[in-house]
Amino acid sequence: MQTVRIAGVGLTHFGVHPERTGRDLFAEAALEAITDASVPRDDVEWVHYGNFMAELAEHQGHQGPLMAESVGLADRPATRHENACTSSGAAFREAVETIRAGSADVVLVGGAERMNNLGTAGATEALAIAADELFEVRAGVTFPGAYALMARAYFAEHGGDRADLAHVAVKNHANATVNEYAQFQREISVEEALDAPMIADPIGMYDACPITDGASAVVLTSESYAREHDVDAPVVVAGSGQGGDALALQDRASLASTPATERAAETAYDDANITVDDVDLTEVHDCFTIAEVLAIEALGFYDEGEGIGAAREEETTRDGPRPVNLSGGLKAKGHPVGATGTGQLVEATRLLRGDHPNSDAVPDATTALTHNAGGTVASAVVHILEVER
Amino acid sequence: MTSGAPVRDSGFDDFLDALADGDGYYLECSNGHGSFPPRRACRVCGETDLEQRTLPSSGTVETFTIVRVPTPQFEGETPYVTAITAFGSVRLTGIVRDVDPDSVERGLTVEPSVERWDDDTRRLTFEPR
Numbered sequence: 001m002q003t004v005r006i007a008g009v010g011l012t013h014f015g016v017h018p019e020r021t022g023r024d025l026f027a028e029a030a031l032e033a034i035t036d037a038s039v040p041r042d043d044v045e046w047v048h049y050g051n052f053m054a055e056l057a058e059h060q061g062h063q064g065p066l067m068a069e070s071v072g073l074a075d076r077p078a079t080r081h082e083n084a085c086t087s088s089g090a091a092f093r094e095a096v097e098t099i100r101a102g103s104a105d106v107v108l109v110g111g112a113e114r115m116n117n118l119g120t121a122g123a124t125e126a127l128a129i130a131a132d133e134l135f136e137v138r139a140g141v142t143f144p145g146a147y148a149l150m151a152r153a154y155f156a157e158h159g160g161d162r163a164d165l166a167h168v169a170v171k172n173h174a175n176a177t178v179n180e181y182a183q184f185q186r187e188i189s190v191e192e193a194l195d196a197p198m199i200a201d202p203i204g205m206y207d208a209c210p211i212t213d214g215a216s217a218v219v220l221t222s223e224s225y226a227r228e229h230d231v232d233a234p235v236v237v238a239g240s241g242q243g244g245d246a247l248a249l250q251d252r253a254s255l256a257s258t259p260a261t262e263r264a265a266e267t268a269y270d271d272a273n274i275t276v277d278d279v280d281l282t283e284v285h286d287c288f289t290i291a292e293v294l295a296i297e298a299l300g301f302y303d304e305g306e307g308i309g310a311a312r313e314e315e316t317t318r319d320g321p322r323p324v325n326l327s328g329g330l331k332a333k334g335h336p337v338g339a340t341g342t343g344q345l346v347e348a349t350r351l352l353r354g355d356h357p358n359s360d361a362v363p364d365a366t367t368a369l370t371h372n373a374g375g376t377v378a379s380a381v382v383h384i385l386e387v388e389r
Numbered sequence: 390m391t392s393g394a395p396v397r398d399s400g401f402d403d404f405l406d407a408l409a410d411g412d413g414y415y416l417e418c419s420n421g422h423g424s425f426p427p428r429r430a431c432r433v434c435g436e437t438d439l440e441q442r443t444l445p446s447s448g449t450v451e452t453f454t455i456v457r458v459p460t461p462q463f464e465g466e467t468p469y470v471t472a473i474t475a476f477g478s479v480r481l482t483g484i485v486r487d488v489d490p491d492s493v494e495r496g497l498t499v500e501p502s503v504e505r506w507d508d509d510t511r512r513l514t515f516e517p518r
Contacts, residue, residue: 125460134401135425139482139513140456140463140471148454149473156452156495201455250473250480251424251432255452 003223004099005233006385008037009346010110014214014334015183018116022054022063025215026112027070029339033110033346034071037219039231041071044219045104047078048095050088050111051338053126057114073108082338084130085287087111088216089341089372089381095220096240096383105225110217111343113336123211127337130375132248144208146249146376147288148200153255154290155202158305162202165289166193167311169206169331172286175318176328178357179347183210183334207289212334216343235349238367239272239384241265247378258377261298265371265382269300272367272384276300279384280365281351282322283344285373286329295371296324299382318361326351326358341372345383352387395509400427405511409503413444415479423479447518448476450497455490462510474499474515483513 010032012025026049034041047068054060068078081091088111095109115123127143136146155161170190176182193206226233243263246252253259269275276299284299286292297307301322310316316324327333327347330340348368350356368385404426407414415423416439418431423442430437453472456463463469470485470493481501485493499515506512 120458121461121464124458125462128460134398135513136482137460138510140459140466140469140484141482142456142458142460144458145454145456145471148456149452149471152454152495153452197457198455199458201457203454246432248482250482255473 004237006235007221007233008033008219010217011181012215017213022112023070029215029217030071033217043106044108046107048091048109049080050091056126084374086372086374087338105222107220111338112215113338135248144203145200148203151290157256160308164308166190168289171311172329172331176332182328184332209330209335212336214336216339238386239268241267241382243380245378258294258298260380264380265299268382279369282324282369284371344370417442445476448474483515485515
């Protein structure tokens with residue numbers, strides 16, 4: 001089995017860019033990744049692309065070839081992967097498998113999402129279709145509403161309150177202040193978070209990720225290609241895992257835990273031959289503050305019911321023992337849905353390589369974990385990255 | 390999206406018809422896993438021999454939210470309460486009616502019902518007993 005290396009990474013600014021098309025966003029990130037990789041564009045053999053809502057936002061299907069064409073690779077095999085918010089996480093996993101299987105030596109993988117052109121109501125509608133149409137959406141479940149249902153169930157089962165969640169938002173905003181790609185490069189206070197308008201009780205405005213346009217891309221190569229072509233690619237994809245669960249919350253055994261993440265993490269840890277204690281830095285899918293709490297528990301950093309105080313106790317802050325979301329997370333960096341999975345991998349790669357503005361928080365880090373979740377975590381993708389210093 | 394009478398979702402709309410008539414049911418496999426139609430195989434164990442069981446006439450709210458930012462379909466409805474309610478071994482998700490949103494609590498006993506909206510869609514609702 002071929003070892004997979006990250007040769008190059010690229011991002012657009014994550015923010016409010018309603019006028020920019022998906023193809024334009026993706027091309028910017030992909031061209032940056034190809035330049036960063038110092039791999040000839042012509043050597044790219046395959047394109048995997050993640051996107052969630054372009055049928056609704058741009059009236060555009062069949063996006064695989066469109067995105068390959070946007071960077072001059074129209075004749076390559078290209079497939080679009082749709083798995084709600086884990087679309088590009090799943091695309092990345094497929095890209096890794098493509099190289100591991102020996103089907104290609106150089107793969108371009110990424111994702112993009114255009115959302116702000118839909119407006120708030122339109123984007124809310126588009127996001128809601130990640131839930132079960134018959135049993136959830138028709139009963140008024142929105143994306144924030146679904147996480148609100150989980151947050152209230154969590155509080156009832158384990159305790160904790162909105163102030164605990166506010167600390168997650170405060171932490172992630174603080175981390176994003178130096179990230180030039182982030183939608184919000186400003187700090188917020190616990191009081192501001194608690195005073196913000198409610199979206200779906202108990203989820204307030206500052207518990208929720210914003211509506212974001214953006215793209216991300218990664219160039220992966222096989223170990224043998226990197227060696228032969230003397231590619232500077234110190235970061236290895238050491239582990240990959242994916243897990244699933246019932247789509248509708250009502251069909252889950254527990255409303256306050258996310259076993260799809262547990263399954264994905266277990267597979268990824270085994271694949272990388274590490275344990276949870278080996279992880280130095282983590283990017284988790286904090287589409288809502290409660291989602292970060294559920295993630296750090298399901299990943300094994302905390303027992304069930306114990307993750308709620310992690311940010312408040314400064315255990316997951318920048319200078320804490322286990323920093324989570326040094327990029328600013330989805331909360332502050334933004335959540336261009338289809339771009340988020342590979343976006344996390346771009347951030348984690350830079351943090352490990354030492355060229356991220358927050359790399360100084362983790363100077364000796366060798367192992368990073370990324371966690372990308374779809375809907376209310378009916379799908380989850382976890383990757384483990386290791387850097388050779 | 391479609392013109393004329395809406396196309397039914399077989400299984401699901403039959404379930405709503407029964408629920409509206411006070412004859413709610415769910416499906417159960419021999420291992421006791423409950424689910425709702427349309428369903429050919431148990432969502433947990435894959436068993437295809439699913440028996441129709443009577444849905445309890447009332448359930449208990451397990452969790453809920455007060456939605457204030459809606460999708461376009463729910464504009465004019467806010468704030469509204471969506472709840473997940475346990476009916477014995479199965480749960481359903483619905484809109485809680487006839488109640489001040491701020492007074493809803495976990496543990497509230499509700500009965501399921503079905504609303505028909507002006508756009509001919511139907512919505513599962515709960516009313517406090």
